[in-house]
Amino acid sequence: MTGEVLLQIKDLHVEGRAGDAWLPILRGIDLTLHRGEVLGVIGESGAGKSTLGLAAMGFARDGCRISGGDIRFDGIDLRQTPERGKRALRGRRIAYVAQSAAASFNPAHKLIDQYSEVPLLTGMARRTAQAEAVALYRKMQLPNPEEIGFRYPHQVSGGQLQRAMTAMAMACHPDLIIFDEPTTALDVTTQIEVLAAIRDIVRDYDTAAIYITHDLAVVAQMADRIKILLRGQEVEEADTRTMLAAPKADYTKSLWAVRSFARPERPAPKEAPLLSVQGVTAGYGKIDILKDVSFDIPAGRTVAVVGESGSGKSTVARVITGLLPPRGGQVLLDGVPLPQDYRARPRALLRQCQMIYQMADTALNPKLRLRDLIGRPAQMYLGLSGRALDARVRDLLALIELEPDSYIDRLPSELSGGQKQRIGIARALAAEPRLIICDEVTSALDQIVQEGILRLLDKLQRELGLAYMFITHDLATVRAIADDVVVMQHGKVVEAGPKAEIFAPPHAPYTELLLSSVPEMNPDWLTGVLQRRQ
Amino acid sequence: MHAVLVMILQRLALGVVTLFVVSVVIFGATELLPGDLASTLLGQSATPETVAALRTQLGLDQPAPLRYWAWATGVVQGDFGVSLATRRPIADMLAMRLGNTVFLALYAAALAVPLALILGILAALWRNSIFDRVANAGALSAISFPEFFVAYILIFILAQSGFFPSMVRLSPDMALGDKLYATFLPALTLTLVVTAHMMRMTRAAIINLMASPYIEMARLKGLSPLRIVLRHALPNALAPIINVIALNLAYLITGVVVVEVVFVYPGLGQLMVDSVAKRDIAVVQAIALIFASAYVLLNLSADVLSTLTNPRLMRRT
Numbered sequence: 001m002t003g004e005v006l007l008q009i010k011d012l013h014v015e016g017r018a019g020d021a022w023l024p025i026l027r028g029i030d031l032t033l034h035r036g037e038v039l040g041v042i043g044e045s046g047a048g049k050s051t052l053g054l055a056a057m058g059f060a061r062d063g064c065r066i067s068g069g070d071i072r073f074d075g076i077d078l079r080q081t082p083e084r085g086k087r088a089l090r091g092r093r094i095a096y097v098a099q100s101a102a103a104s105f106n107p108a109h110k111l112i113d114q115y116s117e118v119p120l121l122t123g124m125a126r127r128t129a130q131a132e133a134v135a136l137y138r139k140m141q142l143p144n145p146e147e148i149g150f151r152y153p154h155q156v157s158g159g160q161l162q163r164a165m166t167a168m169a170m171a172c173h174p175d176l177i178i179f180d181e182p183t184t185a186l187d188v189t190t191q192i193e194v195l196a197a198i199r200d201i202v203r204d205y206d207t208a209a210i211y212i213t214h215d216l217a218v219v220a221q222m223a224d225r226i227k228i229l230l231r232g233q234e235v236e237e238a239d240t241r242t243m244l245a246a247p248k249a250d251y252t253k254s255l256w257a258v259r260s261f262a263r264p265e266r267p268a269p270k271e272a273p274l275l276s277v278q279g280v281t282a283g284y285g286k287i288d289i290l291k292d293v294s295f296d297i298p299a300g301r302t303v304a305v306v307g308e309s310g311s312g313k314s315t316v317a318r319v320i321t322g323l324l325p326p327r328g329g330q331v332l333l334d335g336v337p338l339p340q341d342y343r344a345r346p347r348a349l350l351r352q353c354q355m356i357y358q359m360a361d362t363a364l365n366p367k368l369r370l371r372d373l374i375g376r377p378a379q380m381y382l383g384l385s386g387r388a389l390d391a392r393v394r395d396l397l398a399l400i401e402l403e404p405d406s407y408i409d410r411l412p413s414e415l416s417g418g419q420k421q422r423i424g425i426a427r428a429l430a431a432e433p434r435l436i437i438c439d440e441v442t443s444a445l446d447q448i449v450q451e452g453i454l455r456l457l458d459k460l461q462r463e464l465g466l467a468y469m470f471i472t473h474d475l476a477t478v479r480a481i482a483d484d485v486v487v488m489q490h491g492k493v494v495e496a497g498p499k500a501e502i503f504a505p506p507h508a509p510y511t512e513l514l515l516s517s518v519p520e521m522n523p524d525w526l527t528g529v530l531q532r533r534q
Numbered sequence: 535m536h537a538v539l540v541m542i543l544q545r546l547a548l549g550v551v552t553l554f555v556v557s558v559v560i561f562g563a564t565e566l567l568p569g570d571l572a573s574t575l576l577g578q579s580a581t582p583e584t585v586a587a588l589r590t591q592l593g594l595d596q597p598a599p600l601r602y603w604a605w606a607t608g609v610v611q612g613d614f615g616v617s618l619a620t621r622r623p624i625a626d627m628l629a630m631r632l633g634n635t636v637f638l639a640l641y642a643a644a645l646a647v648p649l650a651l652i653l654g655i656l657a658a659l660w661r662n663s664i665f666d667r668v669a670n671a672g673a674l675s676a677i678s679f680p681e682f683f684v685a686y687i688l689i690f691i692l693a694q695s696g697f698f699p700s701m702v703r704l705s706p707d708m709a710l711g712d713k714l715y716a717t718f719l720p721a722l723t724l725t726l727v728v729t730a731h732m733m734r735m736t737r738a739a740i741i742n743l744m745a746s747p748y749i750e751m752a753r754l755k756g757l758s759p760l761r762i763v764l765r766h767a768l769p770n771a772l773a774p775i776i777n778v779i780a781l782n783l784a785y786l787i788t789g790v791v792v793v794e795v796v797f798v799y800p801g802l803g804q805l806m807v808d809s810v811a812k813r814d815i816a817v818v819q820a821i822a823l824i825f826a827s828a829y830v831l832l833n834l835s836a837d838v839l840s841t842l843t844n845p846r847l848m849r850r851t
Contacts, residue, residue, distance in 0.1 A: 057754060062745075090756030103747040107846060108769035117765075118755050152845040 003035035006175055006208050007056060012069035014051050014060060014232075025051050025064065027232045035175065036206040040223030040240070042213060042255070044446040045417075047229040049212045053178040056210060057094050058086045074175065091118040095169035099181040101161035105153035112149030115168045122172065129171070136167040139204075140197045159190035163197050170201060177202070179211045183218060187308040187473055188517040195221060195519075196530055214446055216255060217519035220244055221526040228252055240523050254448065256521075262480050263458055266301070268498060272335060274299040274467050275320065275353070275435055279329035282319050289315045291491045292329070297435060302461065302468040304482035304499075306475065306514065312491040313471045317437045320469070321353060351381040354428035358440035360420035364412040370397070370423060371408050377430040396426040400456060418449035425456065435467045442477055454481050475518045479503065487511050542838060549830040556826040557609070557819070561602045564815045592618060605819065614820040619812045624820050627805070632824060634704060635801040638717055639786035642724035647779055650729045654736025654775075659763050661741055670737075673730030685723045685796040692719060702799045720797040724790060728782040735778040739771035773840035780836035788825040 009031040015022040026048045033039050043049045051064065058078035060066050071078040073094065078086060090096075098104035106114060115136075116129040130149070137145035140163040153161060162182055169177050182198065183191040199222055202209050211222045219226055219240075226243045228235040228251070236249045247253050273296035283289040290312045297303045305313050318324035320331055322342030330337045333352060339345050354377075357363035364373055375393045378384045384392050394404040400422040412420055421441060428436050438457070442450040458481060460466060472478060478485060478499070485502040487495040487510065495508045507515060516529055572588040573580065589595045596604075608615050614624035653673070657666045676684065693700035698719050708716070740763060743749060752766045791803035802821055809817040841847045 054754075059754060061750070087756040087758065090754055092756060096751070096754040098747060098751055100747060104751040106748040106752070106766050106770070108766075108843075117757070121757075154846050 003037070005032055006035045006037075006074055007031065007033040008070075008072045009056065010070040012052070012055055012071065013067045014048070014055055014064055015067045016064045022065070022067070025232050026055070028069070029229075029232075029234055031056075031227065033176070033208050033210065035208055037225070038202060038209045038211055038223045040211045040213065040219035040226040041229060042216060042219055042226060043229035044214060044448065046231070048232040049214075049229055050180050052229070053096075053180050053210055053212050056176070056178060057090055057096065059090070091174075092122060092172045093174050094176045094178070095172070095174040097162075097165050097169050097177060097179045097182050100185050101165040101182075102153065102158055102185075104165065105161060107153055110150055110152055111156065111164050111168075115149060115164075115171055119171050132171070133167065136170055136201075137164065139201060140164070140167050141193065142167075157190075159186050159194055162186065162194050166194075166198055166201065170205065170207075173205060174207060176208045176210070179209055179222075181213050184213065184215070188475065188519075189308055189513060191218075191519070192517045192526070192529065195526060198222070199526065215519065216447075217521050217525070220521050220523045221519060228255070244521055244523065265500065266483060269298045269301065271299065273297055274334065275469075276332040276335075277316065277320065277329070278332065280316070280319055280326045280331065281328040282315060282324055282326035284324075288327070289491050290319065290326070293488075293491070293493055294329075295486045295493060295496050297467050297469055298484070299434065299467050300461065300465045301483040302470055302481055303484045303486060304470045304472060304478040305486045305488060306472060306478055307488035307494075308473060308514075310490075311488040313473075313488055314439055315491075316488075317355065317439055317469065317471060320437065321355060347381060351431045352433055353435045353437065354431050354433040355437045355439065356421070356424045356428050356441045358443055360417065360424045360444070361412075363424055364420060364427075366412050369409050369411055373412070373423060374426045374430050377427060381431045392430070396430055399429065399460070400426045416449075418445055418452060421445065421449075421453055422456065425453075425460070429460070429464075433466070435469065437469045437471070439471045440473070441470075443472065443474060450477070457481065475515065487514065538838065538841065541841065542834070545834045545837060549827075549834060552830055553823065553826055557606060557823055558602070560819050560822040560826075561598070561605070564818055565598055567810075567813065567815075605816070609820075609823065615816045617814055617817050619809075619814040619817075624817055627817065628802070628820060628824070630706075631800060631802045631805050634799065635787060635790070635803070637713070638720060638724070638790070638799065638801060639783065641714065641717060641721040642728065642786050643783055645721060646725040646729045646782070647732065649725065650732035650779075651736055651775075653729070654733040655740065655763060655768065657733070657737045658740035658744070658767070659759055661737070666737075669733065673733050676726040677730035681723060681727055681792045682796050684726050685719070685793055688719050688723055689796075692722075700797065702797050704800060717799070720790075720793050720799055723793050723796075724786055728786065732775070732778050732782055736771070736775050739774045740767045743767045743770055769843065772843040776839045776843070777836045780832040784829045784832045787828045 009029060012026055012029040012031075013024065014026040016025045017023075029048075029052060031039070031052070041049050041052060051061075054060065055066055055071060056073070058066075058071060058073075058081065066079065069079075073089065076085075076089070078089075081089075105111065112130055112133050115133045116124075116126060119129040119132070120126060133149050134145050137148055142148050142160055142163055148156065148160070148164070156164065162185075166177075166179075166182070179198065183194050186194060195218065201207075209222075211219060213219050223240050225237060225239045227237040228243075228249070230251055235251050236243075236247070238248075243252070244256075247256055275297040277296070278294050280290055280293045281288055293312070293316060295303070295305075305316060307313050315324065319326050322338065322340065322345055325340035330340075332338065333349070338349065342350065368376075371390075371393055374396050375384075375389050378392050378396075379389055382392075393408060397404040397407055402419065402422060407415075412423065415423065424441070425436075442453055445453065454477065457468065461468065468481075470477070470481060482499045484497065485495075485499050486493055487502065487508070489510045494510045495502060502511065503515070516532075519525060522528075572585050572592060572594060576585055576588060586595075593601065593604075605615060612625070614628065616622065617624050617627060620627075653669050657669045660666055679687075689700045692698045699716055700719065702716050702720060704713065704716065744767060749762060749766055752762045757766070788803075790801065791807055793799070794801045794804045795807075802824065806818060806821040808814075809821070
């Protein structure tokens with residue numbers, strides 16, 4: 001990795017407009033990238049990772065500006081190059097792979113036409129461009145490489161789109177590719193395929209890459225060197241193995257420590273389950289999403305429901321809460337069947353089971369103050385009002401570790417992502433439920449914030465004796481918080497039992513696939529898994 | 535294509551239902567008009583007996599549902615009946631007028647639609663530039679003046695100085711060039727009136743998409759701004775644009791009475807106003823039905839075209 005320098009960034013400053021003022025996003029970043037080298041950039045959301053990646057292309061989003069520093073790509077000063085000159089580099093010598101391929105492919109054009117667009121502009125014949133596209137699709141291990149390019153984006157799955165986008169970035173054999181969280185939106189089982197495909201193609205073409213992610217284990221597989229960003233400044237940079245083995249900065253050490261949270265094992269309960277799902281079959285239209293699903297949720301314990309997207313995890317939650325009446329089977333609470341439709345359930349029953357959602361942003365009414373957001377369920381289910389209600393809301397805020405006096409009159413827009421999720425928790429607690437269904441509650445959060453939410457949920461469980469049904473596709477979270485695990489695939493329960501049993505071999509084949517797909521911090525993990533699978 | 539055919543047939547069937555409802559409403563509304571043809575024809579000095587006799591002769595003494603039934607069955611067979619005032623078959627009266635109206639509408643559309651699209655696309659491309667502001671201000675002023683005012687201004691500028699005729703005289707055997715020349719001023723007036731709406735929708739629909747991730751991707755692929763707007767934004771913005779165009783075309787056919795009157799243009803709108811004044815109910819009904827059909831057909835075309843431009847709707851299996 002001592003080739004010539006391809007990209008050199010010195011003392012880069014980028015600012016973003018906030019009203020009339022310009023606030024700093026990047027503050028003095030230096031970056032050196034050699035030909036054929038992969039640099040991993042890690043940080044929480046808001047650390048400026050994407051901004052740095054875009055700045056490497058001489059690009060700033062609308063409302064942002066590159067306000068200082070020097071960006072040289074292969075000797076070309078990108079800050080002095082006019083827009084036309086930068087356009088001649090983009091797509092041709094520097095390519096970009098976006099986080100959500102589903103949103104970044106134009107819905108109006110076929111994949112292969114979007115692939116061919118830049119090659120055609122550089123004078124390549126359409127036939128040649130399409131032949132190269134098919135070759136790249138094959139290399140990226142897309143199914144039906146001859147035919148898949150002639151589909152529209154909506155006809156192709158997320159993992160396939162992400163590979164098609166990498167193929168598109170490769171179209172003109174660029175010297176540098178910016179990967180901006182290319183696997184964050186994917187399931188672990190899909191992610192591993194995309195990671196392998198990206199790593200191989202980058203190596204085979206000897207392309208340099210900046211790999212942006214917030215997932216440490218992922219970057220450990222992909223990068224030669226790792227740079228860590230915090231609030232627009234570099235924390236430290238080192239080659240991957242050194243960084244993993246001996247991080248210097250405290251912040252880096254704290255990132256590494258996140259995965260250490262684990263709850264002690266608890267003995268299995270003797271008494272009858274709080275909630276019991278029995279032989280439930282349910283679906284939308286003519287299609288059955290759930291097929292004969294059965295499992296129990298004991299009082300005061302956490303049952304994690306895991307599986308890839310489309311496996312029916314959230315549909316189970318909809319059946320339990322009565323939003324989707326099942327076609328067959330039943331749900332028992334304390335051994336008594338629940339009415340199938342939530343409208344037929346009296347308030348006393350509705351109160352027992354509350355939900356927390358993945359996107360706290362959209363799950364909170366943006367016009368209501370926290371006082372009302374949290375107070376409403378307390379008012380509705382418990383009939384509190386006036387001073388009693390105020391006291392209850394303050395208690396709840398204290399319970400989720402937010403200072404009541406300074407938060408009670410805030411709007412959701414005045415909170416951070418993790419704080420919003422805490423309000424989601426407080427709102428669920430306000431009804432004094434016995435079961436809380438957590439639907440991917442930590443997926444949208446950074447790891448450090450995730451950690452805080454998990455610890456809070458654990459504390460609340462111990463203090464209040466709550467049962468959780470924890471829907472997630474993140475097995476690290478499951479390891480940390482679950483007592484029991486239910487593994488789902490294609491609407492069926494593949495395996496269910498205490499965590500120790502599920503995580504110890506022998507596994508059902510799908511559980512094995514799921515477990516072995518979770519990236520580990522070991523840089524040799526990906527190679528090892530791929531070898532074992534062959 | 536099969537799915538689209540099914541959709542067209544469904545919409546046509548719905549259109550027929552709509553027209554039935556509209557025909558009932560039209561018939562009901564004309565029933566509410568004070569006075570009828572007999573009293574209008576005979577004037578104020580007529581005795582009640584003569585009025586009653588004429589009513590019997592014209593069939594106006596029959597109960598309303600019976601008259602509606604007789605009229606509707608005729609219309610279904612293509613027979614709009616006879617004008618109560620002139621005793622001529624209504625179908626013949628309408629044929630030429632409808633031709634004139636459609637001609638003027640197409641003429642104005644041929645000027646306005648490309649103009650609106652080009653201005654809208656350029657305004658989106660150079661948004662917040664001087665061009666964008668001038669185009670917006672111009673289009674807004676044009677739409678804010680009443681049609682007759684625009685028409686008289688144009689007559690004052692272009693007809694007074696002798697470039698174009700201010701009154702439209704059409705004869706069936708005119709060459710197309712002469713016809714276009716003779717109808718230029720009304721077509722221009724209508725163009726000024728309808729361009730703004732279509733232009734602003736084109737601009738808004740495109741700008742709305744400029745923040746989407748696939749547009750950022752197109753920029754990061756190094757594409758030129760014009761190419762991004764035309765190839766990446768416009769195809770996804772077509773549905774709202776097509777709908778606004780259809781709405782304006784419908785207006786060009788049904789809403790041009792004032793312009794027809796100013797330029798003495800022999801179109802349907804004028805005939806309709808005349809017929810209302812004369813209480814020639816049969817003609818009013820026929821014209822209203824034609825207008826309703828125009829709306830139904832144009833909306834149908836807009837829906838079909840919007841669907842055709844959206845691969846997600848086209849390939850749904």
